[in-house]
Amino acid sequence: MDVPSVAQSIVHKTQSGDQGAxxxxxxxxxxxxxxxxxxxxxxxxTEFFLLAMAKYPEIQRKAQEELEAYVGPNRLPDFSDYGNLVYCRAIVKETFRWRPVIPYGVIHRVMCDDEYEGLFIPKGATVVFNSWGMLHNPEDYPRPEEFYPDRFIKDGKLDPNVRDPSTIAFGFGRRICPGRHLADASLFLTVASVLHVFNVEPATGPDGEPLSVDVKMTDGMISLPESLPCVLRVRSKQAESLIYKSNIE
Ligand code: HEM
Structure with missing residues (x-):
């Protein structure tokens, strides 16, 4: 399959002696x-999305019903489904909100004297933004610890009155993440593709009992799940053939 590649096109431009290289x-x-x-x-x-699906099977089912209705059993989802897959998009938003992978953002330096709610912030001060706190603020997101994509949906559409977590999880101002649209689009495709063909379940321990999917987040600026005790099970024979077919194309 001819997949566009930024790396490939940059190298190609140089090798072909392009003046703009x-x-x-x-x-x-x-x-x-x-x-x-x-x-x-x-x-x-992606890992936090899988953990959420293993923890909340009813949410997973709801997304799968949406995929069955709009994509159907004969193909994998793609970007042409973006407009229809409102619930899958709400899962993406809720994943960025529920477990922001950069929970305290990236430190910024204040460029000029400033004031915030009566507090003087001198030029040159370093500022840490509490993304976790904002994304778990119960005034914006009631019952913030719950993974609840429906909070973003009203009358079958994404509700513009609920703050989009992407306005927080990707930082602010001039240094806002330039990859945020790519990140959103790729998680959307992952959510839709995985749920279309797999069920996500908690893995089982040596005693045959399901493992807890309430895993801790690692320390550090980028905070990831400490483990991923999930398994993906193919949903049907038809799903299996879709997976094989997509590998060949
Ligand atoms: C879930 C995925 C991602 C999250 C949560 C994320 C989050 C962030 C955050 C919080 C910052 C700091 C913004 C600030 O200083 O205010 C940042 C910076 C940045 N991100 Fe992302 N990012 C993601 C994916 C990506 C992707 C896919 C790319 C590129 C392909 C990317 C490229 C960058 C770059 C280059 C910066 C530095 C920007 C600068 O300092 O001017 N990120 N990201």
Whole structure:
């Protein structure tokens, strides 16, 4: 399959002697920064999505009903389904809100004297933004510890009156994450594709009992699940053939 690749097109531009090509050092920097900033964050969000599905099977079922209605059994979901898959998009939003992988953001430096609610913030001060606190503020998100995608939906549509967690989880101002749309789009495709063909369940321990999926988050600026005690089970024979077919294409 001919998949567009940023790395490939940058290299190709240089090799073909394109006048607009950037110096090689810049290529490496652009691709390395994108890879570094994208990999742990996107993987972590995918892992938290899987943990949420294992913990909340009724939410998983609801998304699967949406996929059955709009995508059907004969193909995998793709971006043409974006408009119809409102519940899957709400799951993406709730994943970014429920377990933000950068819970205390990235430190910023104040460029000029400022004031916030009577507090003086001098130029040059470092500011840490509490993304976790904002994303778990019960005034914006009632019962914040619960994974509840329906909070974003009203009358079958995404409700613009509920604050979009992407306005917090990806930072603020000039340094806001430039990969936020890619992150949103790729988690959407993951949510839709995984739930279309798999059931996500808690893994079982040596005693045959399901393991707890309430796992801790790791320390550090990027905070990931400490473990991923989940299994993916193919939903049907038809789902299995869709998976094989997508590998061949
Ligand atoms: C779930 C996925 C992701 C999350 C939660 C996330 C979150 C963040 C946050 C909180 C920041 C700091 C923003 C600030 O300083 O205010 C950031 C910066 C950045 N992100 Fe992401 N990000 C994600 C995925 C990606 C992807 C897919 C890319 C690129 C392909 C990317 C590229 C970057 C870069 C280059 C920066 C530094 C921007 C700068 O300092 O000017 N991120 N991200």
């Amino acid at each position: 950037l110096p090689e050092e810049l290529h490496r920097a652009v691709l390395a920064v994108a890879y570094g900033a994208a990999s742990d964050t996107s993987t972590g969000s």
